[in-house]
Amino acid sequence: MLKSLNTSSVFHIFGYLILMLGLMLFLPLVISFIYSDSSTMGIILSILISIFTGFLIVKFTKKNSELSIRDGFLVVGLGWLIIALFGALPFYLSGAIPSFTDAFFESMSGFTTTGASILSDIEALPKALLFWRSFTHWIGGMGIIVLSLAILPMLGIGGMQLFKAEVPGPTADKLTPRVKNTAKILWIVYVGITAVEVVFLLFGGMDLFDATCHSFATMATGGFSTKNTSIAAFNSTYIDFVITFFMFIAGVNFALHYKFLIGKFNSYWDDAEFKTYMFLTIGISLIITFSNYFAGVFNSLFESFRHGLFQTVSIGTTTGFGTHDYETWTSVSQILIFILMFIGGSAGSTGGGMKVIRLIVVIKQGLIELKKLLHPNAVISLKVGKRVIPKDVTFSIIGFFLLYVFLFILVSISMTFLGLDIVTAAGTSAACLGNIGPGLGMVGPTENYGFIPAIGKWILSIAMMIGRLELYTVLVILTGGFWRKR
Amino acid sequence: MLKSLNTSSVFHIFGYLILMLGLMLFLPLVISFIYSDSSTMGIILSILISIFTGFLIVKFTKKNSELSIRDGFLVVGLGWLIIALFGALPFYLSGAIPSFTDAFFESMSGFTTTGASILSDIEALPKALLFWRSFTHWIGGMGIIVLSLAILPMLGIGGMQLFKAEVPGPTADKLTPRVKNTAKILWIVYVGITAVEVVFLLFGGMDLFDATCHSFATMATGGFSTKNTSIAAFNSTYIDFVITFFMFIAGVNFALHYKFLIGKFNSYWDDAEFKTYMFLTIGISLIITFSNYFAGVFNSLFESFRHGLFQTVSIGTTTGFGTHDYETWTSVSQILIFILMFIGGSAGSTGGGMKVIRLIVVIKQGLIELKKLLHPNAVISLKVGKRVIPKDVTFSIIGFFLLYVFLFILVSISMTFLGLDIVTAAGTSAACLGNIGPGLGMVGPTENYGFIPAIGKWILSIAMMIGRLELYTVLVILTGGFWRKR
Numbered sequence: 001m002l003k004s005l006n007t008s009s010v011f012h013i014f015g016y017l018i019l020m021l022g023l024m025l026f027l028p029l030v031i032s033f034i035y036s037d038s039s040t041m042g043i044i045l046s047i048l049i050s051i052f053t054g055f056l057i058v059k060f061t062k063k064n065s066e067l068s069i070r071d072g073f074l075v076v077g078l079g080w081l082i083i084a085l086f087g088a089l090p091f092y093l094s095g096a097i098p099s100f101t102d103a104f105f106e107s108m109s110g111f112t113t114t115g116a117s118i119l120s121d122i123e124a125l126p127k128a129l130l131f132w133r134s135f136t137h138w139i140g141g142m143g144i145i146v147l148s149l150a151i152l153p154m155l156g157i158g159g160m161q162l163f164k165a166e167v168p169g170p171t172a173d174k175l176t177p178r179v180k181n182t183a184k185i186l187w188i189v190y191v192g193i194t195a196v197e198v199v200f201l202l203f204g205g206m207d208l209f210d211a212t213c214h215s216f217a218t219m220a221t222g223g224f225s226t227k228n229t230s231i232a233a234f235n236s237t238y239i240d241f242v243i244t245f246f247m248f249i250a251g252v253n254f255a256l257h258y259k260f261l262i263g264k265f266n267s268y269w270d271d272a273e274f275k276t277y278m279f280l281t282i283g284i285s286l287i288i289t290f291s292n293y294f295a296g297v298f299n300s301l302f303e304s305f306r307h308g309l310f311q312t313v314s315i316g317t318t319t320g321f322g323t324h325d326y327e328t329w330t331s332v333s334q335i336l337i338f339i340l341m342f343i344g345g346s347a348g349s350t351g352g353g354m355k356v357i358r359l360i361v362v363i364k365q366g367l368i369e370l371k372k373l374l375h376p377n378a379v380i381s382l383k384v385g386k387r388v389i390p391k392d393v394t395f396s397i398i399g400f401f402l403l404y405v406f407l408f409i410l411v412s413i414s415m416t417f418l419g420l421d422i423v424t425a426a427g428t429s430a431a432c433l434g435n436i437g438p439g440l441g442m443v444g445p446t447e448n449y450g451f452i453p454a455i456g457k458w459i460l461s462i463a464m465m466i467g468r469l470e471l472y473t474v475l476v477i478l479t480g481g482f483w484r485k486r
Numbered sequence: 487m488l489k490s491l492n493t494s495s496v497f498h499i500f501g502y503l504i505l506m507l508g509l510m511l512f513l514p515l516v517i518s519f520i521y522s523d524s525s526t527m528g529i530i531l532s533i534l535i536s537i538f539t540g541f542l543i544v545k546f547t548k549k550n551s552e553l554s555i556r557d558g559f560l561v562v563g564l565g566w567l568i569i570a571l572f573g574a575l576p577f578y579l580s581g582a583i584p585s586f587t588d589a590f591f592e593s594m595s596g597f598t599t600t601g602a603s604i605l606s607d608i609e610a611l612p613k614a615l616l617f618w619r620s621f622t623h624w625i626g627g628m629g630i631i632v633l634s635l636a637i638l639p640m641l642g643i644g645g646m647q648l649f650k651a652e653v654p655g656p657t658a659d660k661l662t663p664r665v666k667n668t669a670k671i672l673w674i675v676y677v678g679i680t681a682v683e684v685v686f687l688l689f690g691g692m693d694l695f696d697a698t699c700h701s702f703a704t705m706a707t708g709g710f711s712t713k714n715t716s717i718a719a720f721n722s723t724y725i726d727f728v729i730t731f732f733m734f735i736a737g738v739n740f741a742l743h744y745k746f747l748i749g750k751f752n753s754y755w756d757d758a759e760f761k762t763y764m765f766l767t768i769g770i771s772l773i774i775t776f777s778n779y780f781a782g783v784f785n786s787l788f789e790s791f792r793h794g795l796f797q798t799v800s801i802g803t804t805t806g807f808g809t810h811d812y813e814t815w816t817s818v819s820q821i822l823i824f825i826l827m828f829i830g831g832s833a834g835s836t837g838g839g840m841k842v843i844r845l846i847v848v849i850k851q852g853l854i855e856l857k858k859l860l861h862p863n864a865v866i867s868l869k870v871g872k873r874v875i876p877k878d879v880t881f882s883i884i885g886f887f888l889l890y891v892f893l894f895i896l897v898s899i900s901m902t903f904l905g906l907d908i909v910t911a912a913g914t915s916a917a918c919l920g921n922i923g924p925g926l927g928m929v930g931p932t933e934n935y936g937f938i939p940a941i942g943k944w945i946l947s948i949a950m951m952i953g954r955l956e957l958y959t960v961l962v963i964l965t966g967g968f969w970r971k972r
Contacts, residue, residue, distance in 0.1 A: 070860070155859070331902035331911060338908070339895060362888055369885030373641070373962045374556070398884055399855030402848055405891070409825060416817035422824070422926075423909060425817060440908075476859050 006071045009064040013075050014082055015057030021086050022050030032128035039126040042094025050086050077477045080465050084108040087136055096129050101454045108461040110136025112468035115223025115320040115437030118450040122228050133224045134213035141220025141350040145254050149348045150182040159397035189257050194219045197246045204239040218246045221350045223320030223437040230322040240323055244313050251317030251345035272385035273346050273357040284336050285312035291332040316340040318352035320437025322445040341430045352435030354404050360384055361397045403471050408433055411463050418456045432460040433467040492557045494547045499561050500568055501543030507572050508536030518614035525612040528580025536572050558641055563963045566951050570594040573622055582615050587940045594947040596622025598954035601709025601806040601923030604936040608714050619710045620699035627706025627836040631740050635834045636668040645883035675743050680705045683732045690725040704732045707836045709806030709923040716808040726792055726809055730799050737803030737831035758871035759832050759843040770822050771798035777818040802826040804838040806923025808931040827916045838921030840890055846870055847883045889957050894919055897949050904942045918946040919953040
């Protein structure tokens with residue numbers, strides 16, 4: 001049975017979140033001092049507001065014993081929204097982004113690791129705010145890894161129950177102790193890999209600032225760059241391949257990284273989702289490479305491969321970095337890139353989209369239905385790797401797939417109501433729901449979301465959040481049943 | 487257990503089908519005499535080939551006791567292909583369509599009630615062949631009604647088992663007796679309504695030839711017209727509304743028409759699928775009407791409604807007649823029209839697409855998954871109207887939905903390989919798989935499929951057939967298990 005909502009405890013957590021955000025803002029403040037840029041006062045103000053608000057909330061609510069599942073939904077669903085609201089303050093209060101709608105869009109895009117921007121001149125932003133943009137990605141990525149490997153499995157969302165106990169930790173029913181332990185382990189991995197990428201990028205000639213910002217955005221599969229032309233600005237084959245490699249890593253289930261690091265060297269190869277993810281990446285990047293090469297988009301096969309692989313991984317992992325404008329590529333390349341937007345990364349990674357594992361289950365279920373026509377009474381179980389997927393999990397995953405498709409259509413329709421053409425509407429919808437960033441049409445890789453009407457930016461911001469939180473987490477809060485008193 | 491294939495019996499049926507086709511060709515032959523057009527020799531040749539081939543096959547195969555389910559799949563899946571091949575002969579042998587690929591495309595488009603054409607100048611075709619185009623629709627429509635209400639329910643395909651015993655007839659397990667009875671009843675309804683439409687169109691000033699051809703195409707939700715500009719050519723509000731009405735009727739489950747005609751006057755209103763179909767039609771046509779009107783596409787609200795309603799019903803029922811070029815409409819209208827291509831008509835109608843009932847089940851299942859998150863142990867059954875849908879039927883319907891989406895993507899991708907842009911590729915794929923006719927991009931309502939490379943025409947022809955035969959019927963034949971000896 002459902003317990004009643006523990007509102008005080010939930011707000012207590014929100015209070016801490018806002019407090020933490022205030023503390024995190026000291027980092028961009030330091031950057032602001034170093035570069036003595038124009039955002040100092042805005043950041044100080046944001047810190048004061050956040051710490052004061054957070055402090056008040058923590059003070060006037062009390063931590064109660066433990067959280068119910070319903071409380072968990074509320075913490076996750078509203079927590080991201082609240083963080084994005086406060087995270088928008090530095091952009092807005094510094095005057096760098098004069099519209100609050102835009103500031104909120106940029107902040108939500110950051111924390112959801114989407115990377116869609118309203119900025120037409122990114123490089124005009126004060127350094128401290130460039131840093132903050134990348135940092136929001138990184139924080140969001142941290143949140144997502146813990147969410148998808150420790151919290152969602154317990155809430156039983158969209159098949160994430162498959163990942164129960166993927167990562168060690170006390171298996172008590174209570175949410176808190178397990179989460180803390182799992183989180184610690186995963187964050188060490190996350191921080192470690194990020195640090196390695198920074199070093200690699202420094203070797204490629206990036207300065208520490210750019211290397212850090214891009215590593216944040218890579219590991220979170222975010223996509224915000226400090227440059228107007230994204231990764232293309234560095235014009236370096238070495239940097240392209242380093243970032244390709246780390247984006248690929250970021251799109252892998254972090255539980256596998258953990259297992260690998262503690263000595264289970266077969267962890268990747270034993271994982272059906274990883275294998276599919278890898279073969280998909282290789283297959284699609286090769287098709288794109290040859291398609292573009294033979295159509296004369298690139299003069300050398302190597303250049304075609306370099307950009308084809310980069311873009312396949314960038315969109316497939318839902319990062320959204322760019323080295324070349326894929327809207328100038330062949331239609332084969334474009335449609336594959338569009339499809340990649342829906343597939344997304346692996347479950348338990350920082351990647352968005354539907355996730356590879358769900359695609360596997362959904363396709364296998366389709367094939368089972370076909371077999372059943374010939375053998376109506378046969379009991380055929382759905383296996384992924386050596387693992388049998390229970391029927392209710394299959395239903396849950398298919399439900400997720402359906403909901404994803406419906407939301408994609410719904411957001412697309414709402415965008416056409418704002419006057420966007422069909423391709424752009426579908427592009428914004430896919431790119432925001434899947435947390436990618438660049439889309440198609442007027443929001444292609446060389447364009448931005450600035451021109452979209454304010455209401456559209458709010459819809460897309462919410463779409464980013466819904467997509468990021470595996471749909472159900474947000475949608476369940478919107479159902480009447482969630483709030484009914486009992 | 488599966489019985490072994492009864493190849494001789496199956497071919498016996500094919501022989502009869504080809505013979506029947508030969509006999510049906512006497513109708514266009516008569517038309518050809520009346521108008522003394524250039525197709526006479528071609529049609530006579532087609533008749534001779536068909537009757538001779540059919541006769542030979544019937545002669546050298548024997549009718550065996552009864553057909554197994556597997557035989558049933560083969561009859562349906564290959565039968566349509568064979569009919570389309572022979573149905574292409576008059577176009578090809580008369581020289582009116584010089585490429586056999588094109589002739590086959592046109593014929594398959596006819597028998598699958600799609601209405602996609604390779605002709606740029608329709609009116610240049612000899613009258614007899616114009617008649618034959620429309621007649622292939624009508625025959626295809628007849629086939630589909632019987633298939634979906636009498637054969638597919640027994641094969642248990644994509645949830646069609648829901649319609650078991652919707653229409654009276656002996657309920658023995660054997661395929662043949664039940665089919666014959668059901669077919670007779672349904673065909674009387676089909677012929678009757680077609681005749682009524684002819685009369686109504688005559689009143690609108692159409693000549694008998696055009697009235698007949700357009701009634702054939704309407705009741706089959708086909709879409710072939712005898713005019714280059716489709717229904718717009720008649721420039722008559724009366725004709726627009728008459729055809730709108732009959733297209734709507736053709737998109738309704740024919741079992742409901744039957745029930746209504748034998749005095750069960752609540753048949754429509756008691757049916758959940760009908761209600762959804764009606765409200766969808768009304769809702770979408772009103773949105774399109776206002777969207778176009780306020781955007782200034784039409785000067786008068788009435789004109790906007792006339793064309794908005796016509797196009798909503800035409801695409802929603804997958805007919806594909808046109809009175810106005812919807813590619814000049816607002817993006818809201820265009821995206822809704824594109825979505826209508828997927829929804830399609832009701833099950834048991836001549837309409838294609840996914841069918842309204844499947845949409846209902848799929849959406850309800852998504853909502854159930856949402857409820858389950860809050861009540862993990864609750865048993866929530868899926869109801870449509872007062873009827874509980876069994877779990878295996880739900881799975882079967884969802885499987886259909888998934889397969890439809892995958893096929894749509896697959897055909898779209900294959901079209902981009904032929905150099906089509908993304909929008910056109912998606913347009914051809916949706917329009918052929920859903921048996922609509924006109925699509926988007928370069929295959930919009932004022933364009934045709936002539937420019938598509940030959941291989942693309944074959945792919946799209948097969949897509950039409952797969953879509954028309956509820957996917958599984960064709961796909962199951964392509965599985966290895968189907969042909970395995972035992």
